[in-house]
Amino acid sequence: MSQFPAFRPRRLRRSEALRSVARETEVRAADLILPLFAVPGTGVRRPVGSMPGVEQTSVDELVRDAEEALRLGVGGVLLFGVPEHKDEAGSGGYDEDGIVQRAVRSLKRELPELLVITDVCLCEYTSHGHCGVLRGGDVDNDLTLPLLARVAATHAAAGADVVAPSDMMDGRVGALRASLDAGGFSHTAILSYAVKYASSFYGPFRDVAESAPSEGDRRSAQMDPANVLEALREARLDVAEGADMLMVKPALSYLDVIHRVKAETGYPVFAYHVSGEYAMIEAAARLGWIDGPRAHVEALTSIRRAGADRIVSYYARQFARAGSR
Ligand code: PBG
Numbered sequence: 001m002s003q004f005p006a007f008r009p010r011r012l013r014r015s016e017a018l019r020s021v022a023r024e025t026e027v028r029a030a031d032l033i034l035p036l037f038a039v040p041g042t043g044v045r046r047p048v049g050s051m052p053g054v055e056q057t058s059v060d061e062l063v064r065d066a067e068e069a070l071r072l073g074v075g076g077v078l079l080f081g082v083p084e085h086k087d088e089a090g091s092g093g094y095d096e097d098g099i100v101q102r103a104v105r106s107l108k109r110e111l112p113e114l115l116v117i118t119d120v121c122l123c124e125y126t127s128h129g130h131c132g133v134l135r136g137g138d139v140d141n142d143l144t145l146p147l148l149a150r151v152a153a154t155h156a157a158a159g160a161d162v163v164a165p166s167d168m169m170d171g172r173v174g175a176l177r178a179s180l181d182a183g184g185f186s187h188t189a190i191l192s193y194a195v196k197y198a199s200s201f202y203g204p205f206r207d208v209a210e211s212a213p214s215e216g217d218r219r220s221a222q223m224d225p226a227n228v229l230e231a232l233r234e235a236r237l238d239v240a241e242g243a244d245m246l247m248v249k250p251a252l253s254y255l256d257v258i259h260r261v262k263a264e265t266g267y268p269v270f271a272y273h274v275s276g277e278y279a280m281i282e283a284a285a286r287l288g289w290i291d292g293p294r295a296h297v298e299a300l301t302s303i304r305r306a307g308a309d310r311i312v313s314y315y316a317r318q319f320a321r322a323g324s325r
Pocket of ligand 1: 218276
């Protein structure tokens with residue numbers, strides 16, 4: 001290694017042209033997946049206070065947003081639904097004519113080349129806001145599995161390319177794979193939220209998805225933020241059960257986890273840059289404390305640098321509108 005003054009790292013930082021030569025990581029619109037929230041009705045666009053730039057939309061409007069995303073080169077969409085009514089068993093989640101199922105059908109009819117990923121969970125559909133069937137105050141793992149499997153099968157039947165279980169029940173990837181295969185959907189891929197932490201950064205999402213638990217929290221299912229070895233066990237388990245791709249969530253506080261899951265599995269890894277992470281940047285930018293667009297790009301770049309192949313991001317459209325960097 002030659003040393004100063006022969007070697008001057010600043011030489012390659014003097015202009016954008018030189019910096020771009022030395023740049024190791026690039027974020028493209030195609031690396032980003034846009035979350036969308038479907039609600040009943042037509043012509044509905046409902047902004048969400050804690051998530052500037054994010055709206056609940058009826059299916060017709062959602063197709064419009066997805067069309068723009070596709071035209072701008074965004075890599076795909078991740079669908080969530082807020083149903084007409086909720087019940088104890090979350091039946092709106094596995095209704096063949098449910099809100100997400102309708103949204104998928106419309107998207108696949110209008111925009112067949114768009115990558116459509118659906119979130120598979122029950123928390124948006126249960127009256128208590130938990131991710132499955134409640135028994136004695138806790139979610140019953142094994143009673144919940146068949147319901148999740150039904151959710152995934154109805155999403156696949158509607159045309160989803162990828163189903164993404166986010167519930168954190170043990171054994172759900174295997175249950176989904178078996179149900180998909182039995183239903184004739186052996187080609188439908190599973191993106192497992194293999195590593196999902198019990199995070200405080202999901203707060204704003206629960207406003208958009210109307211999925212906050214009425215009592216208690218999700219710590220009996222989601223992971224302890226302190227653990228990374230356990231994250232690798234979760235990832236290996238889901239690979240063994242048939243996951244095609246893995247998700248780490250949230251992203252910014254878990255860059256080391258993203259890096260290790262990618263290095264140790266070699267599978268395609270998604271990172272979910274979650275609602276609270278987005279909202280923090282937006283809030284500070286609104287107060288004039290940071291430069292919002294630069295902070296967003298820096299955050300996305302760091303997640304890619306950590307090893308994520310794709311990033312689920314509420315900033316996907318704004319990023320794409322500004323043009324790839
Ligand atoms: C559960 C789910 C959650 C998120 C995505 N899927 C919330 C939770 O686990 O409570 C959070 C995403 C975000 O914060 O952006 N269906």
